Amino acid sequence: MTNIVLSNLVAGIEPSPTEETSFLANTLKRQGVDVISFAQGEPDFDTPNYIKKAAIKAINEGFTKYTDVGGIIELKEAVVEKLKRQNNLEYDISGVIIGNGGKQLLYEAFATLCNPGDEVLIPTPCYVSYADQIRLTGARAVFVPTTEENEFVPCLEDVQKLWNPKVKVFVINSPCNPTGAVFPQEETRRIMDFLVENKTFVITDEVYEYLLYDGAKHISPAALDPKYKQWCIVVNSLSKTYAMTGWRIGYAAGPKEIINGMNSLQGHLTGNVNSIAQKAAAEALLGPQDDIARMVEEYAKRKDYMVNRINSIEGLSCIEPKGAFYVFANVKNLFGRTYNGNKLENDKDVANFFLKAAHVAVVPGIAFAYEGYVRFVFAKSLGTIKEGLDRIEKAIGELT
Incomplete structure (x- = not known):
């Protein structure tokens, strides 16, 4: 053979x-x-019943065809409304894309921003797929180790030690998988000021934003200062928040040029997200949150x-x-x-x-x-x- x-x-x-x-x-x-x-x-x-009912309704109404690659307008508008309500972030639908889970959108963001030879800084411990997704773009993942004593949160000095002109992207995952760490607001501001000053994009993986304990608060870095927003790509998913892991649906928001690039890439990778899951996702975001x-x-x-x-x-x-x-x-x-x-x-x-x-x-x-x-x-x-x-x-x- x-x-x-x-x-x-x-x-x-x-x-x-x-x-x-x-x-x-x-x-x-x-x-x-x-x-x-x-x-x-x-x-x-x-998955909550009101979400499942929306999917059944979509099936019964024959909503089973291709949709626009980047998602149906109804769902994009639901994402825009959610980001404004929950995250104090304002986008229009041209700055939003719907993907097959947060994982696909993370890869598309890396691939849209990175060229071979670029570097991406990732605080560790980190989500298992970041490094290999970055490798697929030809860029290199550079790990920024944190410590248990600092509750696995990076500080500005950790980032400054490893930043260099090759660094194109920094990744923030808060709350974090695998540690459950939540980035404190003031340290996030210090890091963001440094990154924006050095024209470094920030991908913020916010999949666990609702899962918070003992008074911890999640604040999207893009919402902390108007100057940060143009450098941030917010990635999120319905999997954890709404117990919709098998539905494979997530969303990203960011500068229109970057979202357009991600949309072009998605058109050749997978096309649109499952049409029925999109209807269910719109209901999830707009429906009761109890x-x-x-x-x-x-x-x-x-x-x-x-x-x-x-x-x-x-x-x-x-x-x-x-x-x-x-x-x-x-x-x-x-x-x-x-x-x-x-x-x-x-x-x-x-x-x-x-x-x-x-x-x-x-x-x-x-x-x-x-x-x-x-x-x-x-x-x-x-x-x-x-x-x-x-x-x-x-x-x-x-x-x-």
Whole structure:
């Protein structure tokens, strides 16, 4: 058989670690193993009924054809209204694009802004797909490490150390996946002033903006000062806020020239977003928002339990996340210990140990460009969280 050689572009991409971990967990489940997964960041709530009814209505009315590549006017207008209401940001529909989830829009923004040889600064720990998406554009991801002591939030000095004239884009993900960190307003202003002064674009990934706890507040960087807005591309999704992960729908807003470029690219990649999902998304943004508050209230209870429990387990520790639905737990105190004669030397070993010994799936920190930690998802029932952590505590007790 002829050897198949993949392109350098594709061969250089790493599989999504969260998807890979979920696949391993699901494989064990198919083999009859009772696996609890804290790996995939997906709400365990159902999509609210009023949203589902809008989709059914669209189907019954035959709204099943192609739409404009960048989205239907009705949904773009709903996004414009939401951004004004929730984020104090004013756009017209020419500055908005609808995409197949936030992930597609992130890639399109990178591809529209970056040329080969450009650099993109990303605070770490960071979302797993940023670096490979940037690599696909020919640009280079440059990581800006944060510290647990600073609650995983970068400071201006961290950014200044790594900024250089090749830097085209800076990424802000707040609340953050995987840490739950929320960027404080004053430090965000300091960073934005520096970036705008140096003509650096900012992609703001705001997918978890509603998932906030203990008085934390989300403020879109583009809304902090009028001079910031022309340098920002706001990316968001309905997946987490409205429990619509499978609907694959998100939106972005920014300068018209950039949105037009993203629209041209999307026209050749996928064309329009699912027409039925677009109708449902418009209803989600314009309809009653009560379900969000109920979900966040429940997440807060789960977060409190998971944080307290992790900090009570020997060898594990974590800080309190201020947003999203993740706990980024420090597992360095487990390094050097052994399981069935195998020494735990890094966070990937620890994640494998949890899966094999406790049948609990987590994602290792290396997936987020930050070693020594693992990510837990608390978008699970309290019963599931308790059982999973019981198993981990028991397995850790058997280490030598």
